Amino acid sequence: MSIDLLSLTPDGARDALGQWLARRGETAYRVRQVFPRLWQRPVARWDDATDLAVSLRTALAEAFPLRRLTLKTHQVSSDGTEKSLWALDDGEAIESVLIPEGKRRTLCISSQAGCALGCIFCATGRMGFRRNLSAAEIAGQVRELVMRDPTRKPTNIVFMGMGEPLLNWDAVDTTLTILNQAEGLGIGARHITISTVGILPNLAKFAQRPEQFRLAVSLHAPNPTLRRELMPIEKKYTLPELVEALQQFRRRVTLEYVLIGGRNDSLDTADQLAKLAQPL
Template sequence: MDTRCGRAVRRHGGPHRGARDPVLLALRRERCRPGLLGGDRLPGVARSAVAGRRRGHIARPLRDHVDARLHPRPPGRRRIRARRPLCHRSARRARGELQRGALALRGGARAGHRPLPSHHGGEPRRRRPRRVVSRGRGGVVAVTDLLSLTPDAARAAVAPWLAARSEPAYRGSQIVARLWQRPVASWEEATELPTALRRALAEAFPLRRLRLVTRQLSRDGTEKFLWQLEDGEAIESVLIPEGKRRTLCISSQVGCALGCVFCATGRMGFRRNLAPAEIAGQVRELLLSPAGQAPTNVVFMGMGEPLLNWEAVDASLTILNHPDGFGIGARHITVSTVGILANLAKLARRPEQFRLALSLHAPTSALRLALMPIEKKYALPDVVQALQQFRRRVTLEYVLIGGRNDDLETADHLAGLAKPLGALVNLLPLHPGGAPDLTPSSRRRMLEFERRLRSRGVEAVLRRSRGLDISAACGQLRVELEPRRKVRAEEHARVE
């Protein structure tokens, strides 16, 4: 219909097809009002059309009735795009998400509050540069955490920033080298960079630090570090020297959700995952310490289950191994897990030869369930089958608990499981910190268990405890506020 003359436009048939159409009748009533038909007047037309429809008449969407001639080049701000949903910003949405408008759905049905994603297209959010909020001179600004990116991703994040400042491209390599290869506590220490560039780096790419709260030194040379994180949480890591080898045991989570009965960290409960900067930062802080000695080996055997924080651990493995990172050989890096199957497969697909240690502690599902609740979700037969995906040798961790998993018949079951895998079995004494009703196996029983495995053709090693006097031994890492009592060697089955 042409609103200027009140006649229906010929569409799909005779001239009187739309004479009694409720939509066109509503438009006819609106023709006498001044101004263009559009913008805020259109919802009123739609309401009139719906109210005036006859019984049995099915109203169709307004855009199916209104001819394009009704809008001969309206102004851009009031133009109606008939084929796209009308959107508005909701004042109630703190993040400014878009909502579909009242005329978004076909048939005029109200879309309600259905938020649209605030990011569209591009690479997945988890691969984007990690951004944190910092207070700079101009107020709150978004900054990028380079230490949570892999070396290649960090270089890619810095390159456009340098180009915008008209800095030479080689500055990118200088900056990345100061992250892990020759780390600095702050950008002010990177004196090879101009002063103005160092100040700009401190605002755009601040360096995350772990604050050392406590450092404990054991009689056997083992060191335990208590690190405080930016949000007040705390984690522990342990440095174990042995000859020329310096093994650092690092944490991947604050606490642990698995609740293994023999582990102190499980009794602490789960608090949160660590970021890559906090995981690899445990190595970085050692390099920044006065001694400045880098670890030769890194094991993910501290607090938490690494494969329940896979994305951060995945990035941390790259940082630890990359030549532009810490440059630690893949065979000198071990990931310990209870067997999270999906992420275990992802670890197996990585091309590097990272070592894997499975927290086994029982050769049968029934016995393992009594010690490790995770057996309910990831059954032992499925975990063992997943281990066959690894091209390198697997280590089975086995804590000996008196009267629970240390009899010779259990040793035979363990041998039947380990031998087809060609696995190494690490036998560990039980350390205080887990369930109070558990007792360690006697020295004699542990030696008998080890000899039984070897007689069945399985390579087994009875590990000696390290850091007992500072509660730094396997399964003892737990952040506590109350002071710990000293533990005598007799409580550890005299394994020293």
């Protein structure tokens, strides 16, 4: 039975690979030779790791197939922003967006195919929920870019693509480790941001991680009544509960607010927003 190394943390993948190589009678050096081809110097397929013996490459391909995302469309805007549409193995599709700004290259990645939350201003919400992505599919959006051009590796990652990251916590939790650890993609924690509507149980789990990951909250209204009209999640996790949770977060929080003409853009809502944000 094959194992998806790309859906494991770097430590987990190293252990699985090491045990497998040991059973084959390979030396410990082989782990150091093979392991970097997952994330640090990624290959599209094991046959591309030409520093390995053909027999070992064949065995690796059978035991640990490398899952790929298939690029369906790639669009570049006048300001250099790049949007990629990726096809998954089962025919679902997800998007990622690369935003260049000076020396920064911020990649916006998806965590789900579709979304169940139904926020009225979000195109993904109108698709409905399709399925959760695996850690390999989430981190794979970064891996694919690195394989195409290592010099354009993203400097910043934001979970602001399709889906709600905290509704796919297990895979996102693993992905955070893959993105951050030196033996993974080696991106600094302060350069990785989770954007969420505020799924409180998993927000608490995210807050317990020791790394200094960033948090952005999809707010869009300064009071529960208006937020309920714009974002159905308000019926389950209320704004007062969310604000209380954010006060316990003890890190800087970014509040996201889409202006919708005639709905949430009055001077009164601005005053309410200022009061809500003050203790944060």
